[in-house]
Amino acid sequence: MDGDSAGRTRRRGGVWGTVGVFTVVASLAAGTLGALQPATGIPQxxxxxxxxxxxxxVGALALYQRRRTGELLRGAAGAGAGPRPLGGAVLLGAAGLIVVLCVLGSYAVCGQAPFTPPGSLHQSFALIVVAQLVGACGEEVGWRCFLQPLLRTRxxxxxxxxxxxxxxxxxxxxxxxQAPAYAAAFLVATVAMSVVLGIxxxxxxxxxxxxxxxxxxxLVNLGLLLFLDEESGAVPPMLCFGLSCLLVAVLAVTLRGGRRARERAVAPAAATLHGT
Structure with missing residues (x-):
C-alpha cells in the first residue's frame, strides 16, 4: 500500500472512529442528564x-479535535457540491407540512386529531417555545452541525x-x-427528517x-405536542408521524433531483455562451 492510500485509509478510519465516539458519548451524556432531570425540577x-x-x-470531541470540530461547525469542512442550500423559510415550511400531514393522517385513521390548547398546558406556552428551540439546538449542534458535515466528507x-x-x-x-411497529415508524421518521435536513x-x-x-x-416537536399524542405509546399516531415525514422526504428528494437536472441542463449552455 502506497503512502497516499495509507493516508486515505487512516482518514476514513478516523472519521468512523469519531462517529463512534460521538454516538457513545452522546448516548451516555443523554442517559445521565435524563437521570438527573427529576432532581432539577425542570418539567419534561x-x-x-x-x-x-x-x-x-461535541464539546468532548473538541477537547482533542479542536481544529476539526471548529471547521465542521463553521462549515469549512463537509461542504456539499450539489445545489445551493434551501432557504430557512422552505425548511420551516417543511416542518409545518409534516404537522399538517400528521393531522390529516390522524383524521383518516382515527377519525379525529387530538388538539391540546396551549393555555391548557401546565407551563407557559411562550416558555415552552423558547425552551424547545434551545433544546432542539442542543441536539442539532451534534447531529446536523457536527456529525452530518463530518460524514459528508466521505x-x-x-x-x-x-x-x-x-x-x-x-x-x-x-x-x-414500545411495540415493534411503533419503533419502526419512529425510525422511519428520524431517517426521513434527517434526509430533509441534509438536503x-x-x-x-x-x-x-x-x-x-x-x-x-x-416546530415539529411543538406540532406533535399540540396535535398528536405520539408519546402515549399508541401505534397509529406514530405511524401517521412516520409516514408524514417519509412523504415530505420523498418530496425533498424529488425537488432536489429536479434542481440538479435543471442545473446540468443550464451548465453546457452557460459554458458555450461564456466561450463565445
Missing part, C-alpha cells in the same frame, strides 16, 4: 435535558443523511421499549445551519 413538558447529550459530545448527501438519521433514531433508545442544509454552515435545523426540529 418544557424541555428534556437528554436533548443536550449531543452538544456535550459520503454523498443522501447516504450521510440516512446514516445520521439511523444513529439519531437509535439514540432515542427508550422508543425501542436543505447541504453546504450551509455556521449559525444559520444551527438555527434552521433547530427551528425545524422545534
Amino acid at each position: 413538558e418544557v424541555v428534556q435535558l437528554t436533548q443536550f447529550g449531543p452538544a456535550l459530545a 459520503l454523498g448527501t443522501l447516504a450521510a443523511s440516512v446514516t445520521v438519521g439511523v444513529l439519531w433514531g437509535v439514540w432515542h433508545v427508550q422508543v425501542f421499549a 436543505a442544509l447541504d453546504g450551509l454552515g455556521g449559525w444559520r445551519r444551527l438555527l434552521y435545523a433547530g427551528g425545524f426540529h422545534a
Whole structure:
C-alpha cells in the first residue's frame, strides 16, 4: 500500500472512529442528564435535558479535535457540491407540512386529531417555545452541525443523511421499549427528517445551519405536542408521524433531483455562451 492510500485509509478510519465516539458519548451524556432531570425540577413538558447529550459530545470531541470540530461547525469542512442550500423559510415550511400531514393522517385513521390548547398546558406556552428551540439546538449542534458535515466528507448527501438519521433514531433508545411497529415508524421518521435536513442544509454552515435545523426540529416537536399524542405509546399516531415525514422526504428528494437536472441542463449552455 502506497503512502497516499495509507493516508486515505487512516482518514476514513478516523472519521468512523469519531462517529463512534460521538454516538457513545452522546448516548451516555443523554442517559445521565435524563437521570438527573427529576432532581432539577425542570418539567419534561418544557424541555428534556437528554436533548443536550449531543452538544456535550461535541464539546468532548473538541477537547482533542479542536481544529476539526471548529471547521465542521463553521462549515469549512463537509461542504456539499450539489445545489445551493434551501432557504430557512422552505425548511420551516417543511416542518409545518409534516404537522399538517400528521393531522390529516390522524383524521383518516382515527377519525379525529387530538388538539391540546396551549393555555391548557401546565407551563407557559411562550416558555415552552423558547425552551424547545434551545433544546432542539442542543441536539442539532451534534447531529446536523457536527456529525452530518463530518460524514459528508466521505459520503454523498443522501447516504450521510440516512446514516445520521439511523444513529439519531437509535439514540432515542427508550422508543425501542414500545411495540415493534411503533419503533419502526419512529425510525422511519428520524431517517426521513434527517434526509430533509441534509438536503436543505447541504453546504450551509455556521449559525444559520444551527438555527434552521433547530427551528425545524422545534416546530415539529411543538406540532406533535399540540396535535398528536405520539408519546402515549399508541401505534397509529406514530405511524401517521412516520409516514408524514417519509412523504415530505420523498418530496425533498424529488425537488432536489429536479434542481440538479435543471442545473446540468443550464451548465453546457452557460459554458458555450461564456466561450463565445
